[in-house]
Amino acid sequence: MGARVRDTGVRLLDLVLPPRCLGCGEAVAAAGTLCGTCWRGVGFITAPQCAACGRPFPHDMGADALCAICVAAPLSFGRLRAAVLYDDASRPLILGFKHGDRTEAVPLFAGWMARAGGELLAGADLVAPVPLHRWRLFARRYNQAALLAARLGTLSGVKAAPDLLVRRRRTPSQGSLSREGRARNVAGAFALRPGRSVKGLRVVLVDDVYTTGATVAECARVLLRAGAAGVEVLALARVLKAEDI
Known part of the structure; x- marks a missing residue:
C-alpha cells in the first residue's frame, strides 16, 4: 500500500x-x-583495462595485463576502478552533484559505479567513503562520497560504513597542487574513527574523482596499518590524459 x-x-x-x-x-x-x-557523451571506462589501476587499453592484452605505469610504480593499495572519464561531458554533472546540491544524481552515479566496480564489491566486507573535514561538511551539508557509498551498499549488499574514517585536519584544496604537493598535503590528515576496527576486513574506499590518488592512498595507508586485509578504491570519475585513453 x-x-x-x-x-x-x-x-x-x-x-x-x-x-x-x-x-x-x-x-x-x-x-x-x-x-x-x-x-x-559520457565516456564510460570499460574493459579492456589494466588489471590493477583500471586504465583503459586500446585493445585486449589479457585478463591480468598491467599498464606500464603500474609495472613501474605499483599502487599502494589493491585495485582501482572508476566508472567514467572526468572530461567535458562528465565534469558539469559531477560538479553539480558535488557543489550544487544535485543529490538526485546519486542513484544514477552509484549504478554506474556498481557496474564498474562489481568485482571489487563482490569481495568486500565494508564500503566506506573518503571523509570530509567537519567544517567543510558543515559548509557543504553533505559528503558526496558518503552518499555514493551508502547507495553502493544498498545495491551490492555490502555493509556501508560512512563514518569509518575521520579527517583530522582541514587541508587546502588539491586542485592547484602537483602530485608531490598533493601527497604532502594529505599526509597524516586521516585516522580510523575511535572505537572502530577493520582488522581482517576487506574495504572498498569510495571517492568522487580520482586524480593522482594521493587522498585515497593516505586513507588506504591508515586502514592497512589498522589491520585491514585489503583496501581497494572505487571512484565515480577518473582524470586521465588524452594519451592514456
Whole structure:
C-alpha cells in the first residue's frame, strides 16, 4: 500500500514538475537520468583495462595485463576502478552533484559505479567513503562520497560504513597542487574513527574523482596499518590524459 501511494505521488509530481535531464535540462522520462544526447557523451571506462589501476587499453592484452605505469610504480593499495572519464561531458554533472546540491544524481552515479566496480564489491566486507573535514561538511551539508557509498551498499549488499574514517585536519584544496604537493598535503590528515576496527576486513574506499590518488592512498595507508586485509578504491570519475585513453 505504501509503495503504491509513493508511486502515485511521484507520478503526480512529474505532472506538475516534469523530470529534467541532469546534464542539459531537457525533459526526460524519469528524474535523476540523462537524455539520449547527454548519455552518449559520457565516456564510460570499460574493459579492456589494466588489471590493477583500471586504465583503459586500446585493445585486449589479457585478463591480468598491467599498464606500464603500474609495472613501474605499483599502487599502494589493491585495485582501482572508476566508472567514467572526468572530461567535458562528465565534469558539469559531477560538479553539480558535488557543489550544487544535485543529490538526485546519486542513484544514477552509484549504478554506474556498481557496474564498474562489481568485482571489487563482490569481495568486500565494508564500503566506506573518503571523509570530509567537519567544517567543510558543515559548509557543504553533505559528503558526496558518503552518499555514493551508502547507495553502493544498498545495491551490492555490502555493509556501508560512512563514518569509518575521520579527517583530522582541514587541508587546502588539491586542485592547484602537483602530485608531490598533493601527497604532502594529505599526509597524516586521516585516522580510523575511535572505537572502530577493520582488522581482517576487506574495504572498498569510495571517492568522487580520482586524480593522482594521493587522498585515497593516505586513507588506504591508515586502514592497512589498522589491520585491514585489503583496501581497494572505487571512484565515480577518473582524470586521465588524452594519451592514456
